Amino acid sequence: MRPTARKLGRTGRAGVVLLTAGIGVLSPFAPTAFAQQPTSSATSWAVPPPVDPNKLPTDEKKPDKPYKQKTMCVQRSTLGNVDINYRPWGQDYLQLQKAQDIVRSAKGSVGGNQKIGVIDTGVTPHPWFQNRVESGGADYVAPPLNGAKPSLQDCDGHGTEVAGIIAAKPDNPAVGFIGVAPDATIVSYRQLSENYEEDTSSSSTAGGGSSNAPTSGPPSGSSSLPPSNSGGGGQPGGTDPQQDDKGDQRQLEKGGTAGTLKTLAEIIHNIADRGDIKVVNMSVDHCRPADGTGGIEDSEQAVQAAVKYAADRGVVIVAAAGNVSESCPQNDQADPNKxxxxxxxxxxxxxxxxxxxxxxxxGVASFSVHGPWVGVAAPGTEIVSLDPAEGSTGLANLTISSGSQTSPIQGTSFASPYVAGVAALVRQMFPDLDARQVIQRIKVTAQHPAAPAGRDDYVGYGVIDPVAALTANLPADVGSLTVPKPMVQPAQLPAGDATSSTPMIVALTGTGGGVLALLITLFVMHTIRRNRTTTPR
Structure with missing residues (x-):
């Protein structure tokens, strides 16, 4: 508030000017303020209909239909090169090292005792997971090959890269890359694959794969970067690209691929009933044209019921916002509610x-789908993560298409695991928070965009701030979190002179003289004005 002046008295009387300084009070964003954003509107297609709990599916722990492998699995390649000391820009942008130091100091580990479910294309047990990868107990694409445990085979390479961003922990201190929560455990669920397609042969059975499926050969999608300049196996080419310059293009229920919303809902239900997984990353999604009525499909209702069921049971669900493609046009229309x-x-x-x-x-990545549902944002370009190829011990930063064409790893798929990793650290630091409180903390402490209510349809409530999410004291924390005790800060002033009263005498004398001079002046002015009033004109 600007200083204001107010004049007292009437003309002819002594004027007195009173200056008042307003004090502005800035209240921090309360988590409940974010939670109370409009969630229903008769004119908004962006808001789904109410949840129907009867749509919650039973987990059948198997694929929804038989699939067979159509494309050779990702293999190691020597295309590209990167210095192992290179640290991905996203780690510095998010100040992950500082955030990890905070958690390690307080808890003794960074993500220890936290299990994170990864619903994706499977996870290859890369050595830098250090045996911290578990099978979810079932595989929703096909029985794994070569004796692998269910969901611990990643033919596409996508899920391993996602899981690496969450929890990789290189054993070489020279490696610049590290996961957000490097002591956490990954629980893998293979639910999606672009290297598999529906098996329509009469001999196929649900959950089975083709006996003559290709299991090895030219690399499919990822270029690995070994820890040294030594060669790696495989030659480039021979398969379709797994992503292009617009970002990762995989979609659930996409023709010629494996993965449906039905099995996604089943897995979420399974995780909620397990009880030991409190954070889930889903770098998988389904995009369709809006129908203009706000309607919802049956398969979407199953997922809606499942995420509500899981959130009510303390599971933080983190999902990629989606990537622009021909089948998923950008939400750049004039009315965000349509x-x-x-x-x-x-x-x-x-x-x-x-x-x-x-x-x-x-800035917002060009491929990132906008929408009123976007919650936060994180780095999603120039990604470096674990090489997903079977038997690899290195890193990957490129995808390869047929003809040896390379492109960087990018997509909202790789922004999501940054947030899932931070959610796990928040759960470790504040174990008493429920799922929605964890989400609110991440939103409230994000770097808000310059928009009404501190959010927009591009980055939601802003780019995540892991350090703030782990350290901020929020209004809703009172009673549920330990609030630091206030401390008296000593004034940094020189010691007083206890042997001499001269400075005080001089100060008081000066003040008294000033007051006396003011009184004399007022008396003289009053006398002059009175004489003028009584003098005849």
Whole structure:
């Protein structure tokens, strides 16, 4: 508030000027303020209908239909090169080292005793997971090959890269890359694959794969970067690209691939009933054109019921916001409440924290789908993560298409695990918070965009701030979190002169003289004005 002046008295009387300084009080954003965003509107297609709990599916622990492998699995390649000392820009942008030091100092580990479910294309047990990868107990694509445990085979390479961002822990201190929560445990669920397709042969059975499926050969999608310049196995080419310059293009229920919303909902239900997994990353989604009525499909209702069921039981659901493609046009229409594309599960924003992607400039990545459901954002370009190829001990930073064409790893798929890792650290630091409180803490402490209510449809409530999420004292924390005791800060002033009273005498004398001079002046002015009033004109 600006200083204001107010004049007292009437003309002819002594004027007195009173200066008042207003004191502005700035209240921090309260988590409940974010939670109370509008969640229903008769004119908004962006808001899903109410949850129907009767749509919650039973987990059958198997694929929804028989699939067979159509494309050779990802293999190691020597295309590209990167210095192992290179630290991905996203780690510095998010100040992950500082955040990890805070958690390690307080808890003795960074993500220890935290289990994170990864619903994706499977996870290869890379040595830098250090045996911290578990099978979810079932495989929803096909029985794994070569004796692997269910969901611990990643033919596409996507899930391993996602899991690496969450929990990789290189054993070489020279390696610049590290996961967000490097002591956490990954629980893998293979639910999606672009290297498999429906098996329509008469001899196929649900959950089975083709006996003559290709299991090895030219690399499919990832270029690995070994810890040294030594060669790696495999030659480039021979398969379709797993992503292009717009980002990762995989979609649930996409023709010629494996993975449906039905099995996604089943897995979420399974995780909620397990009870030991409190954070889930889903770098998988389904995008469809908005129908203009706010309607919802049966398969979407199953996912909606599942994420509500899981959130009510303390599971933090983190999902990629989706990538622009021919089948998923950007929501750049004039009215944000009438989107062109609906993305599931991000659509169910009451129970899902969806993540958009930014690039190293801090700007929104061109491929990141906008929408009122976007919760926060994180780095999603120039990704470096674990090489997903079977038997690899290195890193990957490129994808390879047929003809040896390379492109960087990017997509909201890789922004989401940054947030899932931070959610695990928040759960470790504040074990008494429920799922929605964890999500609110991440939103409230994000770097808010310059928009009404501190959010927009591009980055949601802003780019995550892991350090703030782990250290901020928020209004809702009172009673549930330990609030530091106030401390008296000593004034940094020189010691007083206890042997001499001269400075005080001089000060008081000067003050008294000033007051006496003011009184004399007022008396003289009053006398002059009175004489003028009584003098005849």
């Amino acid at each position: 989107p062109r594309s609906i993305v599931t599960p991000p659509w169910f924003a009451d129970d899902v924290l969806s993540v958009g992607a930014i690039d190293r400039t801090g």
